Amino acid sequence: MNDIEQSDSSIIVTLPLVPVKRTVLFPETMVPFTIGRGRSIAAVEAAMNTEEKALLMATQRDSEQEDPTFDDLFQIGTKAVIKQMGKTAEGHLQILVQGLERMVLLKSETIDPFFTVRARQLPHPSEAGTEIEALHRALHDLLNQLPDLLGTQGVTELVAVLRAEKSPLSVAYRLISLLNLNVDRLQALLEQSDPVEVLRQVYAALSHELQ
Structure with missing residues (x-):
């Protein structure tokens, strides 16, 4: 699932979402994650079934929340692409993702079997000066x-x-x-x-x- 539309010169996408605990993913960085929650595993597997292998990662406001809702997440996250994926003996997923773009979370589209979220890509700031x-x-x-x-x-x-x-x-x-x-x-x-x-x-x- 990776629907893209254009709105007022902004790119709006619908992507699978993985809530993140205790860290923040930035653009241009390559970071490993262990994925253990059911919805997050389903989101990663859905992303892997697309050509782009893209998903959205947003950090939880409360790292102790085991079943976060859309409102429990910071509203700016990062679009990422999955570079590698493996499975552990316990059934968890180990993924290596590369951050791409900062995104504003607009609204939750679905909750089950995994989160999908509409998000707007933030413009890349000028680095001149x-x-x-x-x-x-x-x-x-x-x-x-x-x-x-x-x-x-x-x-x-x-x-x-x-x-x-x-x-x-x-x-x-x-x-x-x-x-x-x-x-x-x-x-x-x-x-x-x-x-x-x-x-x-x-x-x-x-x-x-x-x-």
């Missing part, structure tokens, strides 16, 4: 210190990937996964439409982590 360029350079300057934060394993490859990335916002989104931020701060960064503010906050948080 001297302030963004300066913050991009500042983030690059911090990359040399990443081994102090992460150790040596895999750091060389990560730094190389981030240095090759031309989009300042993509660099910031990928660095967020290294930060010790609570869900509310992560969600606020996802909802932030000003790339300058995203870069500022990521730079400040990463600088603090590296101290």
